[in-house]
Amino acid sequence: xxxxxxxxxxPDAERTDTERLGTVALLRRVARLVPSVRTGLAATLAFAAFxxxxxxxVPVVVQYTIDHGLLTAVTSEERTRIVVRCALLGMAAVLVAxxxxxxxxxxxxxxxxxxxxxxxxxVLDHTLRLPPTRLESGAQGGFVARSTDDLDxxxxxxxxxxxxxxxxxxxxxxxFVVMAVYSWPLAILAALVACVxxxxxxxxxxxxxxxxxxxxxxxxxLYAAFxxxxxxxxxxxxxxxxxxxxxxxxxxxxxxxxxxxxxxxxMSASFSVGxxxxxxxxxxxxxxxxxxxxxxxxxxxxxxxxxxxAFVFLVTFFVRPLQFAVNTLADAKNSEAGLxxxxxxxxxxxxxxxxxxxxxxxxxxxxxxIDTVEVGYVPGxxxxxxxxxxxxxxxxxxxxxxxxSGKSTFAKLLTRQLHPTTGTVRxxxxxxxxxGDESLARRVAVVxxxxxxxxxxxxxxxxxxRPGADxxxxxxxxxxxxxxxWARDLPHGLDTRTGQRGEALxxxxxxxxxxxxxxxxxxxxxxxxxxxxxxxAGTDVRLQRALTSxxxxxxxxxxxxxxxxxxxxxRILVFDRGRIVEDGTHDELVATGRLYARLQDAxxxxxxxx
Numbered sequence: 131x132x133x134x135x136x137x138x139x140x141p142d143a144e145r146t147d148t149e150r151l152g153t154v155a156l157l158r159r160v161a162r163l164v165p166s167v168r169t170g171l172a173a174t175l176a177f178a179a180f181x182x183x184x185x186x187x188v189p190v191v192v193q194y195t196i197d198h199g200l201l202t203a204v205t206s207e208e209r210t211r212i213v214v215r216c217a218l219l220g221m222a223a224v225l226v227a228x229x230x231x232x233x234x235x236x237x238x239x240x241x242x243x244x245x246x247x248x249x250x251x252x253v254l255d256h257t258l259r260l261p262p263t264r265l266e267s268g269a270q271g272g273f274v275a276r277s278t279d280d281l282d283x284x285x286x287x288x289x290x291x292x293x294x295x296x297x298x299x300x301x302x303x304x305x306f307v308v309m310a311v312y313s314w315p316l317a318i319l320a321a322l323v324a325c326v327x328x329x330x331x332x333x334x335x336x337x338x339x340x341x342x343x344x345x346x347x348x349x350x351x352l353y354a355a356f357x358x359x360x361x362x363x364x365x366x367x368x369x370x371x372x373x374x375x376x377x378x379x380x381x382x383x384x385x386x387x388x389x390x391x392x393x394x395x396x397m398s399a400s401f402s403v404g405x406x407x408x409x410x411x412x413x414x415x416x417x418x419x420x421x422x423x424x425x426x427x428x429x430x431x432x433x434x435x436x437x438x439x440a441f442v443f444l445v446t447f448f449v450r451p452l453q454f455a456v457n458t459l460a461d462a463k464n465s466e467a468g469l470x471x472x473x474x475x476x477x478x479x480x481x482x483x484x485x486x487x488x489x490x491x492x493x494x495x496x497x498x499x500i501d502t503v504e505v506g507y508v509p510g511x512x513x514x515x516x517x518x519x520x521x522x523x524x525x526x527x528x529x530x531x532x533x534x535s536g537k538s539t540f541a542k543l544l545t546r547q548l549h550p551t552t553g554t555v556r557x558x559x560x561x562x563x564x565x566g567d568e569s570l571a572r573r574v575a576v577v578x579x580x581x582x583x584x585x586x587x588x589x590x591x592x593x594x595x596r597p598g599a600d601x602x603x604x605x606x607x608x609x610x611x612x613x614x615x616w617a618r619d620l621p622h623g624l625d626t627r628t629g630q631r632g633e634a635l636x637x638x639x640x641x642x643x644x645x646x647x648x649x650x651x652x653x654x655x656x657x658x659x660x661x662x663x664x665x666x667a668g669t670d671v672r673l674q675r676a677l678t679s680x681x682x683x684x685x686x687x688x689x690x691x692x693x694x695x696x697x698x699x700x701r702i703l704v705f706d707r708g709r710i711v712e713d714g715t716h717d718e719l720v721a722t723g724r725l726y727a728r729l730q731d732a733x734x735x736x737x738x739x740x
Contacts, residue, residue: 153466156466156469156470160249163248164245166241167245170241173241174237174238174296175300177231177237178231178234178296178297179300179304180229180230180233180234181226181229181230181231181297181300182227182301183230183304184223184225184228184229185223185224185227186301186304186305186308187220187226188220189308189439189441189443189444189447190308190440191216191217191219192436192440193312193434193436193440194212194436195212196434196435196439197436198212198436199213200213231297234293238292239289239293242284242289250281252476256475256476257475259480259567260478280468280469280471280472281472283464283465283468284468284469284472286465287462287464288465291458294458295454295462298450298454298455299451299455302447302448302451305451306321306448309441309444309445309448313441316433316441320414320441320448320449323410324411324448341393345386345389348382348385348389352379352382359379411445411449488564488565488566489560489561490566490569491569491573492558494523495523495524495654496654496685497520497523497559498520498544498555498556498557498655498685499519499520499555499556499559500518500520500521500556501518501553502518503552503553503554504516504553505543505549505550506551509551512551513539513708514536514539514540514708514709515708516709517540521701524684525685525686525700526681526688526698526700527686527687527688527703528687528688528695528699528701528702529541529688529703530693530696530703530704530705530726531704531705531729535708536705537659537689537691538689539708540705541659541689543555544576544687545574547576557573557655572651572653573654574654574655575653575657576648576656576658577641577645577656578659580637581632581641582631583629583643583644585628585630585631586628587625587627587628588620588625589601592604592607592608592624592646592647593650595648595650595651601624605617607646607649607650611649612676612679628640636669638670639669642673645658645673645680649676649680653684654684655684655685656684656685657686657689658686658687658688658689660689660692686699692733693733694733700715701715702714702715704719704725706725712725
């Protein structure tokens, strides 16, 4: 047994109600989410009972063969006839058990796949509606782990150990009923000795329950460390930190292995105890059979030789499933924990606006009003505060400031990637929080510093912005932005693949693709977070030309990391420590000699050194 790798997309302090649910409540929630699971499980149990009855018939046939064929038959012909009939009946029972088991397996597999597929779809849909900040940085690995590895753990258990568990528990129940019919004293004796198995299992479960949480936490930390290392491998190598990072990863790997060992060792001890109990029950049944009626003549008044032999078979059918059930509980608990963590994603609050209550934006350019807004990533620690301004429809606005002044956070505020802690952001007088997702996506667009590109062609990366867009539409928008010559100069034109996350293109070229993609949407508000580096002179000229073109007839807010972009705008907002400290045109702000003027002087001086 292995413990499935999982990672949390949220701190333990944010544990949701689902993560505290018990087993029954958890299964009820799954049944509410996927109603077909009830029918599927009912059919699975019916087929399992069918298969179990087929297997239990075999010991009964053996008992009848011994008592009525081998020991009491008067003639050899009668003995042969009974043995042959019982053998045929036993073969038929085995065939019935095989058919029932096959039907049970098929039904359980299809039910599990239906449930897992439905949960994957629900989790995906819900994740796509979560606030972008919830999915940033290391949290992505946690969401991926929950929606893939945790669900895979559920699938593997349900179609492996879970399948056998259902079959065995059904078989165990029927076996005990048959034992009680044969001899209730022997049945009780077997059950009393067998009780040691669940008691030991319960004790082991208490020991390892908390250890599973530690294992999952360690594996989650290991996932995050690997993801961080692979993402920043170039920086790690450039900084000569490979050995330090290797040491850190080795320590996390060792910690994970230690946690696994501490969890699995008690389980192996439980398995050994179960095997010993199996032998003890067999001995107890044999001794009990002698005491209760097996005489020296071979047949007792109440307990026959065949009954004792059948009991030995039935004990195996009773104890082995019990032992397996106890040993499988660890896998079941781990699978249950994975399912609980998957469902916990559905408890996370989304920022999506329900279509029936969403307020659409009216067509055309609109004013942006920001009233007494405060924004923070952590409660009590605002990143932006005291924001009060209006951006007029059609204005070209630049946002400047030193690193960490809040510029990029302001961009996220305008595009509803962040919600105000206090205050209101309104587009055309409508609270942004009440605007429908589809309406917002059509009217507001953002081009981030490092745009995400799919590992597809340039054509596909641009056309994805508008369903149904074809090559002609993409070529037309590139020509409108003055980027058609750039596209033609690419190695394979518009069919040039961008590589994973656009790695085949420079930062500036990725922004060109993102600008073209945005222009295809034709938004009324464009928020551009400029690239801070990696933009060569030729690409910079194309960017400025494209920005001039795309800015016509719409409101544009540019997070200007390079101050020459701010000069040509209608208005400049200067941020310092999360506040707007200056507001005006380039000439007006330079004349004041304050922060913007100092930033401009520093930029001009640095430009002379390049």
